[in-house]
Amino acid sequence: MTTRQDWIAALGGPLHGSLVVPGDKSVSHRALMLGALADGVTEVHGFLEGEDTCATARVLGQLGVRIESPAPQVRRIHGVGLDGLRGSDAELDCGNAGTGMRLLAGLLAGQAFDSVLVGDASLSQRPMRRVTEPLAAMGARIDTGPGGVPPLRIHGGQSLSGIAYDLPVASAQVKSAVLLAGLGARGTTTVREPHPTRDYTERMLAAFGYPIDFKPGFASVPGGHRLVATRVEVPADFSSAAFFVVAASIIPGSDLVLRSVGVSPRRTGLLQALRLMGADIEETDSREQGGEPVADLRVRHAPLTGIEVPEALVPDMIDEFPALFVAAACASGRTVVRGAAELRVKESDRIGTMAAGLRALGIRADERADGVVIQGGRLRGGEVDAHGDHRVAMSFAVAAQRAEGEVRIRDVANVATSFPGFVSLATQAGFGLRAG
Ligand SMILES: O=C(O)C1=C[C@@H](OP(=O)(O)O)[C@@H](O)[C@H](O)C1
Numbered sequence: 001m002t003t004r005q006d007w008i009a010a011l012g013g014p015l016h017g018s019l020v021v022p023g024d025k026s027v028s029h030r031a032l033m034l035g036a037l038a039d040g041v042t043e044v045h046g047f048l049e050g051e052d053t054c055a056t057a058r059v060l061g062q063l064g065v066r067i068e069s070p071a072p073q074v075r076r077i078h079g080v081g082l083d084g085l086r087g088s089d090a091e092l093d094c095g096n097a098g099t100g101m102r103l104l105a106g107l108l109a110g111q112a113f114d115s116v117l118v119g120d121a122s123l124s125q126r127p128m129r130r131v132t133e134p135l136a137a138m139g140a141r142i143d144t145g146p147g148g149v150p151p152l153r154i155h156g157g158q159s160l161s162g163i164a165y166d167l168p169v170a171s172a173q174v175k176s177a178v179l180l181a182g183l184g185a186r187g188t189t190t191v192r193e194p195h196p197t198r199d200y201t202e203r204m205l206a207a208f209g210y211p212i213d214f215k216p217g218f219a220s221v222p223g224g225h226r227l228v229a230t231r232v233e234v235p236a237d238f239s240s241a242a243f244f245v246v247a248a249s250i251i252p253g254s255d256l257v258l259r260s261v262g263v264s265p266r267r268t269g270l271l272q273a274l275r276l277m278g279a280d281i282e283e284t285d286s287r288e289q290g291g292e293p294v295a296d297l298r299v300r301h302a303p304l305t306g307i308e309v310p311e312a313l314v315p316d317m318i319d320e321f322p323a324l325f326v327a328a329a330c331a332s333g334r335t336v337v338r339g340a341a342e343l344r345v346k347e348s349d350r351i352g353t354m355a356a357g358l359r360a361l362g363i364r365a366d367e368r369a370d371g372v373v374i375q376g377g378r379l380r381g382g383e384v385d386a387h388g389d390h391r392v393a394m395s396f397a398v399a400a401q402r403a404e405g406e407v408r409i410r411d412v413a414n415v416a417t418s419f420p421g422f423v424s425l426a427t428q429a430g431f432g433l434r435a436g
């Protein structure tokens with residue numbers, strides 16, 4: 001249980017210099033899981049030392065996987081093979097992590113033993129039928145709490161069969177859960193997505209030598225093959241870089257470089273949206289690192305104009321909307337977001353929490369069921385509640401850099417789930433931000 005924490009944020013200086021943000025959360029979760037299931041020892045470099053990914057490492061430890069940490073951001077995972085996990089009598093606590101719980105549900109659905117996956121107050125309200133339904137169609141038996149939320153009680157000893165599954169929502173977590181269950185299933189498991197989502201599971205399965213066929217919007221795995229341990233290089237997390245990309249865009253005089261950021265096209269919809277608004281973002285030194293595209297991002301302040309965010313961009317910027325809403329508040333004119341109802345079932349209802357906070361700072365933000373309309377304007381000081389949502393907390397720290405008074409941001413402790421060290425990196429770059 002984390003203790004409640006607040007921040008006081010206020011106008012800082014222009015952002016300068018060059019920063020490296022922590023490792024990618026999605027890649028770090030998957031590296032732990034595939035490393036655990038592989039034959040041999042997997043080394044992970046650039047691992048995210050966040051609460052979410054450390055919770056996944058602890059769960060795998062409970063399941064009999066030895067994971068060493070020889071240095072910060074390095075993990076050595078002693079894989080037990082696809083059939084080598086051991087059951088745990090204790091509950092498996094995924095903390096705040098939807099990714100951890102949903103992917104582990106897929107990984108555990110076909111095991112010989114029972115498991116119980118639990119999470120914190122926020123995770124305990126998030127929808128899990130999106131994974132339990134396709135897993136049940138494969139033959140798994142998983143009970144949810146009333147209304148389809150955690151805990152997940154997984155009954156072991158079921159033999160799974162491959163399915164062909166058309167995802168009703170664009171979700172990399174659901175896709176990954178089904179594919180992970182497919183590794184131990186009879187026959188072939190195929191998933192099709194309504195819109196392509198991040199493909200780290202597919203790419204990493206291939207890197208671990210697993211036969212997988214995939215292209216944007218489609219993936220197919222035969223069951224019963226083995227994973228071979230490998231070395232994983234984790235790029236810096238675009239979603240963490242996003243707060244600085246928006247901050248440098250809205251703070252006059254800023255000229256900031258974010259180094260070695262993962263720029264998978266399935267993650268970087270925010271760059272396209274911001275460029276449509278007039279942002280000045282240059283990608284330099286584009287290269288590959290561990291099979292993923294990375295680049296340095298140079299961001300200079302530029303006046304922004306409101307836009308209608310193209311709906312096709314939504315899945316490629318799903319975690320960046322809180323930051324985009326802040327850019328919209330600082331833009332001239334109106335920004336309209338539609339087709340983003342998924343935001344309501346994240347760590348908080350991100351449409352509701354962001355709209356309420358922006359209104360508290362004097363910005364007009366009209367909620368819709370699947371989006372919001374934000375009228376850019378002058379931000380004033382005040383008090384906002386992050387509702388324990390890491391991305392909401394960091395987004396309001398960015399907003400405060402343009403506010404005309406101090407902003408108290410309540411309930412920020414969960415920032416450590418995805419971005420340990422945010423306050424020191426942000427203040428080093430020029431933010432006005434402190435514990436309050
Ligand atoms: O697969 C992943 O690592 C993630 C997928 C996304 O969730 P959905 O699959 O629910 O869209 C994203 O919001 C989350 O932060 C990480």
Ligand SMILES: C=C(OP(=O)(O)O)C(=O)O
Pocket residue numbers: 096097098099100319346347391418
């Ligand atoms: C939605 C997020 O993560 P998760 O689903 O893993 O909790 C996020 O990090 O913004």
